[in-house]
Amino acid sequence: MNRDAMTEGSIESDSEPEPASTHNPLRFVIRALAAMLAVVATVGTLAACRMPGKSVASRYENVEPFNFDIALGPKQFHIDGYLTRSSNAGKLPALLVLNDGGGSVERCVQMSQHVTAMGIQVACVDIPGYGASSGPSRFVGQPSVLAARRGLDLLVARPDVDASRLAVWGLGQGAVAAGLLMDYDSRPRALILQSGAYDMLTLWPQAPLRTKLAILREVWPSKRALKQRSVIENLPPRLDCSVLIMHGERDNRMPVTQAVKLAEALRARGARVSTCYFPRASHDLGKRVEPELRAFLRDNLIGAARAAS
Numbered sequence: 001m002n003r004d005a006m007t008e009g010s011i012e013s014d015s016e017p018e019p020a021s022t023h024n025p026l027r028f029v030i031r032a033l034a035a036m037l038a039v040v041a042t043v044g045t046l047a048a049c050r051m052p053g054k055s056v057a058s059r060y061e062n063v064e065p066f067n068f069d070i071a072l073g074p075k076q077f078h079i080d081g082y083l084t085r086s087s088n089a090g091k092l093p094a095l096l097v098l099n100d101g102g103g104s105v106e107r108c109v110q111m112s113q114h115v116t117a118m119g120i121q122v123a124c125v126d127i128p129g130y131g132a133s134s135g136p137s138r139f140v141g142q143p144s145v146l147a148a149r150r151g152l153d154l155l156v157a158r159p160d161v162d163a164s165r166l167a168v169w170g171l172g173q174g175a176v177a178a179g180l181l182m183d184y185d186s187r188p189r190a191l192i193l194q195s196g197a198y199d200m201l202t203l204w205p206q207a208p209l210r211t212k213l214a215i216l217r218e219v220w221p222s223k224r225a226l227k228q229r230s231v232i233e234n235l236p237p238r239l240d241c242s243v244l245i246m247h248g249e250r251d252n253r254m255p256v257t258q259a260v261k262l263a264e265a266l267r268a269r270g271a272r273v274s275t276c277y278f279p280r281a282s283h284d285l286g287k288r289v290e291p292e293l294r295a296f297l298r299d300n301l302i303g304a305a306r307a308a309s
Contacts, residue, residue, distance in 0.1 A: 056082055056106050062116065063109055066123045068154060070146050079147050080132035081105060081125030084112035085160070088119040093165035093301035094155045095122045098148055098174030101130030114290060120297060121161055125151055127177050139218035140229055144177035149185055156187070163187070165301045169293070171195060172283070179231030179262070182239060190300040192293060194246045195283050197254040198262040200226035201233070211253050232265045239271040244296040246289050248281030
């Protein structure tokens with residue numbers, strides 16, 4: 001990836017020049033299948049839309065909207081999210097959660113109540129193109145990394161946040177965005193990567209049909225496009241952070257081998273890596289991750305600060 005391009009807010013085209021569909025029947029069929037999947041996904045999204053009634057923020061005394069806009073060249077994205085405040089006083093550590101719409105921001109807000117009780121501020125957002133955030137998603141890519149960086153900027157600017165104690169938790173495609181963030185931003189001292197794919201170049205030929213069609217809905221999987229979205233391909237030479245990788249061993253969307261390979265690459269670059277592979281779990285790990293998550297945050301955000309003082 002091009003760090004200068006990210007900093008300046010520009011973006012290169014994700015796709016390579018393609019011949020007309022009439023000249024490539026196989027590509028035409030693949031795109032038709034991807035379009036059908038997009039229709040099914042749209043229907044599912046409409047069915048899962050929030051019902052009229054109280055907003056998420058109005059159901060909790062300590063929750064407020066955490067919405068913002070980002071621009072990448074001529075493209076504009078609106079990011080939807082919520083901030084859950086801890087009742088503890090002073091500058092507190094903060095956790096930015098990057099959702100891919102599958103678990104919904106509302107479920108993240110419910111989970112955040114347990115984390116704020118530890119004395120941590122929690123911001124839950126949907127990455128571009130997922131959940132209630134505008135798109136297109138473009139299979140993660142630079143818009144999601146920019147959204148993550150902007151979310152960190154807003155947290156750091158708050159008077160109740162300690163900028164030296166930041167963590168990022170990515171789920172699914174949000175884990176890819178959190179992983180790519182390591183190439184651009186050294187502010188997070190701890191990262192939690194859950195159920196993601198981190199080596200797109202090896203994922204594509206091995207991916208099940210469902211995963212391939214999901215990728216085709218969003219971007220043409222050229223070698224260049226896959227490399228741009230590969231966490232392992234874009235890691236810096238050295239890392240000074242703690243990383244928790246959580247993955248279900250029965251994940252039929254993102255193979256657990258992706259998590260194992262990332263753990264090896266991170267350790268080779270100096271990162272402090274913990275792994276938790278759930279033998280009977282599939283892609284959605286649900287609440288089973290909460291004990292591991294809270295222990296990791298306690299050790300790397302709260303415990304680290306106490307040791308330093």
